[in-house]
Amino acid sequence: MSFLTVRDLSHSYRGARRMWGRAPDLPVLQSLSFDLAAGERVGIVGMSGSGKSTLLRCLMAMGRPQSGEIRCNGRLVVMGRPASLRWYRRVVQYVPQDPVASLEPRMTVAQLVAEPLRRLRIDCDPQSRAQEALESVGLGSQYLSRRPDELSGGQAQRVAIARAIAMRPAFLMTDEPVSGLDMTVRAQVVQVLRDLSQTHGTGIVMVAHDISVVAALCSRTMVMEHGRIVEDRPTSEILKAPHHPHTRQLLEAAPPLVAAA
């Protein structure tokens, strides 16, 4: 039984308004369908602009998709009043592409991580749960009272991850969680995600430009091009024998490290 089912999902952005007539629509996602099984680790790769972030935002019900439907355990996920989606927010969490900017600049790290626990009425002590989550990403108590502008890029990245995993979600959607980090921090973040998956059975969707990161974590890989999923198979098979020409291009562009992995 799949955890999340996506059927015929399409999305487009409104283009710049013309002087007369209506704005043209720019299609970004074109009729996507796939299933995610509970606990699965899935990578999404594709060139810049292929629609990966848009797909995640649709999966997170942050915008209303043009058409198509998303179901979680059979229950329809639609954007609506915040309370009506609380159940979904509790089980599926999100680490956005630009974690530094996704942290409200006026709040402290402790407040930031505890906020969704309070707002989504998770049954726990938010303060200690937040501290626990921060420790699991390697941020000690000295960071609790800092504000986002007092953090390095990698630390902010880890705060955003801590905020998502403090919820103990069943599924975690991460948008390029390691881009812009140096190699050691990168390995650390991948380790955090792997631990999460192994100890709590959390499913993970990870978007990346770079196929090597996906190879290090995910058992299944989707390749996107121009808003379509052009290949969706186990990672090891894709690495060995890519079917689609676009996948081959991505592999060639990746650093040699992949070949070893």
Place this chain on the structure above:
Amino acid sequence: MMRITRAAIPALSRGITLIAVMVLIGLLPWISGRDPALSILRARMGDQNPTPETLAAIRQQLGLALGPLDHLWNWLAGVFRGDFGTSWISGAPVLPGLVQALGVSLGLMAAALAVALFVAVALCWPTMRRGLRGRDTRSSGVVAACLTALPEFMLSAVLLVVFAVWLRWFPPYGWHGAANVVLPALALGLPAGGLLGRLLENAIAATFHERWIATWAVAGFGKGQIARAVLRRSLPALMPQIGMIIVAMTGGAIAVEQVFSIPGLGRAVLGAASAQDLPALQAGILLLLVNALFIGIVANLIRIALLGRALEMGAMPVPQVLQAAPSRRLWIVPGVVSFLMLVLVVAGLPRDPFTSEYIRLQPPGLLLPLGADGLGRDVLARVAHGAVSTIGMAIVVTAASFVIGIGMGLMPRLAIGPIEVTKATPPTIAALIVTAAMGPSAVGAVVAVSAVAWAPLAAHTAALVTETRAQPHVQIAPVLGVGPLQLLPRSILPAITGPVLRHAMLRLPGNALALAALGFLGLGPKPPSPDWGLILADGLPYVERAPFAVLAPVAALALMSVLGVSLAALSRR
């Protein structure tokens, strides 16, 4: 369905606002609670004691024994037939006279625009020349800033005193020939030209700093071609501001016409306001508003034509983002001005502004530093007390416009109609409406200026809200369980209050000047209040014998203007 209603909100908002304005103007006689029969009787028969029978007869004769709705309906139906009613004073139809007056006003506007254009071109000329020679294009902008700082009613008074009364180069009043046009056109055109020139100059200087200029120069384009391209690039972004400047001129023209006794629309409407001739007042206000709206719309159309496409709702004219920590030196001028103002207030506040203790027009002396006015009152005391009351009122206006501006800016789609109409309404016209409804008073002046002063703050708020909503930490809010209502205190209000408050404070001197202008025109505090505008108006008839009664309030107003301009300059860096 949802989408269609959302898209229709701005159009609905505009339509409803226009209807509301029409209804407000149409109901003025009823709101004012004035008995027209009484007004008519007074105007026609002097101080005869009215008997109930004569009053009833007049009411019957004019069909005035009607309720507000019938009244409104009659008026609206008349307006659509082109019949604006008959004057309560003269009994003649109001429209023909007002249309003639509008013609005069448009003539004055045209002359003033010519002056403004000339001034603007003169101000930009050096920058353009320097730019074409490839030199640094910044200029100090001191001349432009000084011109901008002069409110029209004050400049009119000064020009009248200097060139018509002392030098006798031009006639002091009337509208008979070219000589009559010069001073009013200067009074109206100089401040507008200063502002226009400043904006253009900044835009041109910025354009010359762009990289393509150097490329074009290397590629061998002629200077004429480059100059044209620079103008084409700089102008469109300025169109909304140019429109607002011209709209503001329609308000300034009222004061100029009053000072120079020009038989234009503004003076006619002021006359109707003081005579309580409501039909003439209604028609005049409507014409003034239509005139201002028309100018606003034309400016907008020109901008659309130049830019090639309309801007989205979210992209309402974005004011300069105020940046923190400007250099220390820039605080010198506002600091010195504030200090001078403080000295004036401290020196004059303990003195008595109301009692006629001195000889009429007594010249300045040791005990009476600024002399006495036409009623033998201490000018220093009056100006100092005036500072307190004018600035106090301006603070109230600033606070009110801040609150209204934030509230309206938070719902820009809904508020687009009020914002646009308010932007096209100079404070003087708002004050005419308020005065018609409740008579001239300090409270009325505060209400009138507040009623229009919020619009720029709302536009600023709307721009900031759009900007804030686009930020990732707000976009992610639904995922964290933050609803749209909780978002307001969590992210949006904290992000906008600081900048909008600073913007509101910068407009405080401007609000003070607008209030003074209303006092000057008899639309604000009533005598004997020591309002700056009133002091100036009181002093004008005696300017030759007691120049200090005019110079003192002019100096105070000039200080206030300099404060406003220097603060605005601070925000621009």
